[in-house]
Amino acid sequence: MNSHLKPFIAAFVVFALVFLALDFTIMKLHGLTLAYSH
Amino acid sequence: MINFLKVAAFSLFVIAGFWGFSNWGIPQIKPEPPPVEAKLDLGSMTMEQFVALGGKIYNGKGTCTLCHNAMGRAPMLDKVATISADRLKDARYKGTAKTVEEYLLESLVKPSAFVVSGFGKSGTNDTESPMPDVSGGGIGLNESELKSVIAYLQDSSGGEVTVEIPKMESAAADSGGAAKAEEAVLKTPEAIVAKHACGACHVIGNQAGTIGPSLAKIGATYKKDYLRQAIIDPDAVVAKGYAPGMMPKTYGEQLKAAELEMLVNYLAGLKK
Amino acid sequence: MLTRNIRIICGAFVLAVSAALMSPMIVHSADTPAQAAAATAPAAPATKDAKAPPSDAKAPSAETKTALFPPAPKLKAEDYPTIAGVNARVAVWLIAQLHLWFGAFVVAVPMFVFMIEAIGMATRDKRYDNMAYEFIKVTITAYSLTAILGGLLCFSLVLFYPHLFNYLSLIFKESMFAYALLFFAESAVLYIYYYGWHWLQGGNKKWVHLTLGLLLNAVGLQLMFLANAWTTFMMSPAAVDASGVFNGDTWAAIHNYLWNPINIHRVVANVAYGGSIVGAYAAFKFLSARKQEERAHYDWMGYNANFIAIAALLPLPFAGYYLTAEIYAYSQQMGITLMGGVFAWLFIIQAVLIGALFLSANYYLWCGMGRSEGAHRYNPRIKYIAIVLVGAFLVWFTPHTLVLTNSELKGLGGPYHKYLGALGIMPAKNTAVNFLIVFTFLSFLFYRRANKIATVSWAAAGNAAQIALFTAGLINITILGVYYGYFTNTVYKVAASVPQVLTTLVIIIISTVIDAFMYRGAKEVAPLRWGRMPDRSQYALFLLAVSFTWLMGLMGYVRSGIRQHWHVSNIFRDSSPDAFTPGLGYAASVVSVGTILFMAMVIFVFWLSTISGRHPTVKGYWKEQAA
Numbered sequence: 001m002n003s004h005l006k007p008f009i010a011a012f013v014v015f016a017l018v019f020l021a022l023d024f025t026i027m028k029l030h031g032l033t034l035a036y037s038h
Numbered sequence: 039m040i041n042f043l044k045v046a047a048f049s050l051f052v053i054a055g056f057w058g059f060s061n062w063g064i065p066q067i068k069p070e071p072p073p074v075e076a077k078l079d080l081g082s083m084t085m086e087q088f089v090a091l092g093g094k095i096y097n098g099k100g101t102c103t104l105c106h107n108a109m110g111r112a113p114m115l116d117k118v119a120t121i122s123a124d125r126l127k128d129a130r131y132k133g134t135a136k137t138v139e140e141y142l143l144e145s146l147v148k149p150s151a152f153v154v155s156g157f158g159k160s161g162t163n164d165t166e167s168p169m170p171d172v173s174g175g176g177i178g179l180n181e182s183e184l185k186s187v188i189a190y191l192q193d194s195s196g197g198e199v200t201v202e203i204p205k206m207e208s209a210a211a212d213s214g215g216a217a218k219a220e221e222a223v224l225k226t227p228e229a230i231v232a233k234h235a236c237g238a239c240h241v242i243g244n245q246a247g248t249i250g251p252s253l254a255k256i257g258a259t260y261k262k263d264y265l266r267q268a269i270i271d272p273d274a275v276v277a278k279g280y281a282p283g284m285m286p287k288t289y290g291e292q293l294k295a296a297e298l299e300m301l302v303n304y305l306a307g308l309k310k
Numbered sequence: 311m312l313t314r315n316i317r318i319i320c321g322a323f324v325l326a327v328s329a330a331l332m333s334p335m336i337v338h339s340a341d342t343p344a345q346a347a348a349a350t351a352p353a354a355p356a357t358k359d360a361k362a363p364p365s366d367a368k369a370p371s372a373e374t375k376t377a378l379f380p381p382a383p384k385l386k387a388e389d390y391p392t393i394a395g396v397n398a399r400v401a402v403w404l405i406a407q408l409h410l411w412f413g414a415f416v417v418a419v420p421m422f423v424f425m426i427e428a429i430g431m432a433t434r435d436k437r438y439d440n441m442a443y444e445f446i447k448v449t450i451t452a453y454s455l456t457a458i459l460g461g462l463l464c465f466s467l468v469l470f471y472p473h474l475f476n477y478l479s480l481i482f483k484e485s486m487f488a489y490a491l492l493f494f495a496e497s498a499v500l501y502i503y504y505y506g507w508h509w510l511q512g513g514n515k516k517w518v519h520l521t522l523g524l525l526l527n528a529v530g531l532q533l534m535f536l537a538n539a540w541t542t543f544m545m546s547p548a549a550v551d552a553s554g555v556f557n558g559d560t561w562a563a564i565h566n567y568l569w570n571p572i573n574i575h576r577v578v579a580n581v582a583y584g585g586s587i588v589g590a591y592a593a594f595k596f597l598s599a600r601k602q603e604e605r606a607h608y609d610w611m612g613y614n615a616n617f618i619a620i621a622a623l624l625p626l627p628f629a630g631y632y633l634t635a636e637i638y639a640y641s642q643q644m645g646i647t648l649m650g651g652v653f654a655w656l657f658i659i660q661a662v663l664i665g666a667l668f669l670s671a672n673y674y675l676w677c678g679m680g681r682s683e684g685a686h687r688y689n690p691r692i693k694y695i696a697i698v699l700v701g702a703f704l705v706w707f708t709p710h711t712l713v714l715t716n717s718e719l720k721g722l723g724g725p726y727h728k729y730l731g732a733l734g735i736m737p738a739k740n741t742a743v744n745f746l747i748v749f750t751f752l753s754f755l756f757y758r759r760a761n762k763i764a765t766v767s768w769a770a771a772g773n774a775a776q777i778a779l780f781t782a783g784l785i786n787i788t789i790l791g792v793y794y795g796y797f798t799n800t801v802y803k804v805a806a807s808v809p810q811v812l813t814t815l816v817i818i819i820i821s822t823v824i825d826a827f828m829y830r831g832a833k834e835v836a837p838l839r840w841g842r843m844p845d846r847s848q849y850a851l852f853l854l855a856v857s858f859t860w861l862m863g864l865m866g867y868v869r870s871g872i873r874q875h876w877h878v879s880n881i882f883r884d885s886s887p888d889a890f891t892p893g894l895g896y897a898a899s900v901v902s903v904g905t906i907l908f909m910a911m912v913i914f915v916f917w918l919s920t921i922s923g924r925h926p927t928v929k930g931y932w933k934e935q936a937a
Contacts, residue, residue, distance in 0.1 A: 007771035011778035015820075019786040022816065023809045030805040031161070036798035041597045042913075045852055049909055052856045053902050060659050060898030065713035069652045069891035072875030072884070104646050110800055111646070156799075168642040174552060174880070177643075238378065249378075 073099050085189070088203050092190025095183050100172060102187075112169065113154045118142070119197025125152060139200045142188045146172050146179070223296050227304035230297050234289065242308075250285060251277040257308040265305045269298065323525070379480060382554025382882035383473050390886040391469060398470035399888035400900060405466055407866050407904045408911070409459035411859060413537075414576070416456050417530045418584025419449045420500075422618050424523040431516060441611055443507050444919075445588055450504055451915045457493070471886075474877045481549075481556045481563055482540055489536045492529060499526045531577070538572050539564035544878050545869070546640045554881040567640045571633040578622055578629045583858050585618030590855035591916050593848035606841035612851055613678060613840075619854060620671050620750060624818070627664070627743045628811050637872075644879070648872050656868055656894055658709050661739075663861040665703035668746050670853040672699060675753045677847035684835030685760030692756075698749050705742040710734025737795020740807045744787045744814045748780070751818050755825065762832040772828040776821060783817040786810075859908055863901035871897070 024034050083091070096102045105112035122138040125131055133151035135141035144151050149169035158164035172179050179187065182204045189201040224230050228243065237245025241252035256265065267274055270290035276282045293301065383389075392398060423442045430438030467475045479486055503522045510519035548566035549559045556563070592612035599605040638645030649657060676692050679685035711725050711734070712718075719725065732738065766772070787810050794806035873879055875889045892900075929935060 004770060004774045004777075007774035008778050011775040012782055015779050015782035016786075018816070019782055019809075019813055022812055023786065023790065026809040026812065027802075027805060030801075030808075032802055032805055036794070036802055041594070045594060045597070045849075048849055048852055049856045050906070052853060053860060053905050056659070056663065056857075056860050057898045057902040059662060061895040064655045064658055064894065066893055066895050067652055067655060067713065068893050069871075069874070072889045072891075101643060104643065104651055111642070170641070170643060 070098070083203055085199060085203065088186050088201075089189045089193045089199065091183075092186035092188070093194070095179065095187050096190055099183070100177055100179060100187060105169070111157075113157060115191060115195070117195050119192045119195040128152070137200065138192065138197065139188055142191055143184060146184055146187065223294050224300075227300050230293070230301050231304075234292065239285070249280075251280060253305060253308060255308060257306045260306075262302050262306045266298065266302045269293070269301065323521075379556035379558070380477075380554075382477055382550075382878060384883065385473055385885040387885055387887050389473060391472065393469070397888065398466075399886065402463070402466050402470060403867075403870070403900060404904050404907070405459060405463045407863055407901070408908055409456065409463050410866060411862060411904075411908045412452055412456040412459055412911075413534065414580040414583050414862070415587055416449055416453045417534050417577075418580040419445050419452075419588065420523060420526045420530055421581055422584065423449075424520070424527055426614070427520055427523055431520065437607075437610070441614065444611070446504050446507070447919045447922075448588065448591060448915060450500070451918045452912075453500060455911060455915065471877075474882065477554070477878075477882060478540060478543070481543070482560070484560055485536050485539065485564060489533060492533055492536075496526070496529045496533060499529060534576060534580075535569075535573055536564075538576065539566070539569055541869075542566050542568040542572050544876075545637075545644075545873055547878050547881055550878075550881060552881070554878065568633070568636055571636040575626075575629040575633045578626050579862070582619050582622035582626055583862060585615050585620075585622060586851075586854045586858045587912065589615030589619060589851040590912075591615075593851035594916065596843070597845060597848050602841055606839075609681075609843050610840045612674075612843075612848070616671060616674050616678075616851065616854070617754075619858075620675075620754065623667065623671065624747050624751065627747070631740075631807070631811075641879075644872055647874070648868065652891070653868055653871065654711070655709070655713075656864065656897075658707060659864060659894065659898075660861065661703075661706045663857050663864070664743075665707060665746075666857045667854060667861070668750055669699060669703065670850040670857070672696075672750055672753045674847055674850040674854070675757045677843060677850065679757055679760045680844070681840065681842050682761040682836045682838045684762070685757075688756045688760055692753075695749050695753055695756075698745060702742040702745040702749070705733050705738055706746070708733040708738075732796065735795070736807070737791045737803055740810055741787060741791030741795070744791075744810055745784070747814050748784065748787075748817055751821070752780070755821065758825070759829065761835050761838055762829055763835055764828050764832050766828055766830060769828060772824055776824055779817060779820055779824070783813050786813050856905065856909070859905050860901060863904050864897070867892075867897040867901060 027034055102115075106115050108114070119138055122141045126135065126138075126141055131152050133141070133144050133148070135144045135151075148171065149167035150165070153164045153167045155164055157167070159166045159168050170177065173181075173184060185201045185204060189199050192199045192201065224233060231237065231242055236242050236253070237247050239247040239249035241247060241254050260268075264275070272285035272287060273282050290298075390398065423445050426438050426442040426445070430436065430442065499522055503519070503526055506519065506522075510516065510522075543563055543566050546567040547554075547563075549562035550556050589612055592608045592615050596605060596608035596612060599608055634645065634648065637648060647653060672695070679688060679692075708730050710731060712722070712727065712731075714722065714725060722728075726734070764772070790806045790810045790813070794802045798806075871891050873884075874891050875884050876882065877884045
């Protein structure tokens with residue numbers, strides 16, 4: 001299980017950041033912010 | 039063979055399933071039939087009936103409720119008469135209306151004149167409205183229908199109905215615009231030539247149509263009687279080298295007598 | 311000998327390319343005789359202003375050559391010719407839909423045949439080449455039927471809707487003529503490609519053959535794009551003014567607003583559809599196979615067909631979403647009629663059909679895992695995928711606004727269900743479809759891995775990375791759907807659907823890459839036995855083909871129906887007796903009849919491809935035998 005846990009956490013953090021960057025970029029291209037503000 | 043029958047039966051069963059679901063599994067909403075022109079007898083209408091007509095158009099032919107509802111695509115219109123007065127004073131308002139009635143009419147035919155905050159087309163910063171001009175194309179409300187909708191909006195939002203019921207019966211809205219009122223007689227032959235686009239086919243003035251004979255010096259060749267006949271009965275005498283049935287035969291109806299004479303005199307004067 | 315053949319083919323190719331390059335010159339000629347304008351003006355019944363030349367000053371005065379086009383005619387019911395006993399609208403509807411079904415098939419098959427032939431050339435595995443040839447064999451007859459139906463469609467339009475056809479052909483005359491001429495190219499290339507398949511084998515000749523396949527695709531797509539222009543012009547007209555007068559710019563009329571969205575949607579959808587039809591072919595042959603190697607062959611073919619169908623099915627919802635977004639952008643009224651108005655319930659039917667598609671494609675994959683013993687270890691996980699798929703399907707199928715009687719309204723307290731109503735709006739739908747796609751991809755991932763054991767040293771880390779990728783991605787999809795869908799406003803809600811689909815795409819791409827590296831040099835657990843499939847799995851392929859066909863028919867109805875009582879939106883009114891927009895039940899009946907007709911024709915096509923190979927020995931008939 002341990003052999004899976006460390007790589008999982010590392011990969012999860014990396015991919016979470018990738019998706020966050022994706023969301024931010026696309027919303028920015030629409031002229032919007034990540035968090036809703038109006 | 040047995041496989042074929044099994045597969046065929048299975049396929050028919052599947053198709054029957056989709057067909058059955060479409061007929062009994064979902065509500066059968068009947069689409070509106072295509073709009074038919076109803077001849078309105080406006081002369082004898084009361085204001086209540088006129089407002090009711092507006093309501094019928096608002097909920098029907100006008101397709102207003104498609105967007106003006108609680109789903110948030112368009113502003114709600116339940117208080118529009120009172121809000122309109124405020125809009126006219128808004129700094130962003132760039133339109134030409136001075137009264138509530140004018141503002142409502144402008145909103146119907148030039149919706150981008152003032153776009154309510156947050157309802158503009160995305161990316162246009164509330165300068166362009168997604169609403170179409172309702173007097174055109176798909177909706178095609180004529181002048182009387184527009185007035186009745188305005189009356190309805192004023193009445194339903196508790197405001198004063200300032201619209202006057204139009205005197206004339208509205209013409210068929212097929213022509214997609216306000217009913218043609220009697221037009222004044224055109225003042226100059228150049229105006230007649232421009233309005234009826236003679237230059238599209240003939241060389242005349244500074245235009246150079248090639249489909250019909252040149253009229254640049256037509257007065258030198260033909261007299262007024264010939265010219266008059268050529269306008270109202272074009273196929274009576276067809277110029278050599280040109281095809282019959284090309285020139286419209288309706289100028290006799292479209293031109294007023296005074297305009298025809300003006301045009302004939304003008305053409306007769308084109309000698310050099 | 312070879313060089314001579316190459317020279318012949320190159321010459322033909324150069325001719326074809328020159329013809330293609332010359333076509334812009336035909337398209338851009340603005341010299342249109344006014345006779346066309348005058349001839350059509352009397353054909354239209356007396357209107358208030360019957361003057362042929364438009365009064366807008368810009369067109370005639372600017373050029374010495376005048377191109378004159380008439381406004382769209384204003385017709386009355388009497389202007390539409392009738393044939394006793396024939397409902398014109400249903401006839402044209404069925405013929406057009408049949409033409410589209412066959413057209414989609416013959417455009418799609420060359421696309422994946424090209425890829426299969428290329429794979430065969432790369433792997434030097436003759437099975438691919440044989441399968442590609444078998445697919446093309448099936449297409450030959452389908453191609454004839456497409457052309458016959460196209461001709462019938464043209465005739466029926468001319469017979470029943472002459473004014474519309476006249477109006478459209480005035481605007482599109484160059485492209486219609488080019489379209490007809492292109493069939494020479496299509497036929498020539500298709501026949502050489504098919505009949506020359508076994509002749510053009512090995513070395514350079516194989517490359518020549520592959521190039522012919524590429525050319526076939528190019529011509530086929532060109533034909534479809536031209537026809538798409540006429541259809542989309544009717545929905546989103548361009549280069550015409552409000553009264554329908556054409557300004558002479560043919561390219562602008564072709565390149566109208568909805569042209570490219572339909573092009574993209576149809577290219578992707580056709581591939582998925584073509585895959586499902588050849589899948590049905592393979593399934594039927596599998597069930598009828600008597601020998602084990604036949605079963606193995608058609609099982610393998612069915613797997614490939616299903617793979618093609620799924621691969622194209624994954625991006626398809628987004629091509630459709632993009633098309634709808636463009637419809638909204640073109641005319642908000644049209645967009646709202648489509649999804650919020652009278653056609654809203656149609657999309658619930660569509661949800662059911664797409665759910666059927668995804669479920670049957672997945673079911674086929676799961677059955678396929680039984681081909682090898684190695685897959686048994688993945689079996690326990692399948693039920694979780696099934697649960698998610700069914701759940702996503704249920705969300706997708708939940709409507710928003712319910713149609714209720716007054717007492718039901720009072721009882722429910724409004725037109726929406728208190729809890730489930732929230733699942734009826736787009737964010738929920740988008741989230742659900744992204745889950746459908748990701749989990750279908752997961753099924754496929756399990757299928758690919760089923761029989762292998764990874765031998766790379768970092769296999770455990772690789773698996774952990776895969777799990778992390780899916781987890782992070784699915785959480786992102788959910789947050790985008792729920793947060794922006796329910797706690798922000800419309801602008802954010804719509805914008806969030808883009809990163810949602812991109813997340814799905816990222817998951818698929820990165821996962822494929824990781825898996826490709828992870829299973830390099832992998833060990834096989836047990837041999838893959840092609841042919842070891844239960845018969846019910848083939849019915850999944852039939853369900854795929856039938857559902858797809860019915861779905862396409864339904865979408866044809868909505869594409870046409872959204873114009874409602876217009877021949878050309880807002881410009882040319884439909885005044886025929888059948889101008890009414892049919893309700894969903896009626897449309898379902900017509901689509902069902904069409905599907906049955908299509909299936910009958912397709913069975914005929916499949917059967918034809920089997921009889922040509924039959925050479926029974928007949929004794930005593932020919933006089934040579936008697937001697």
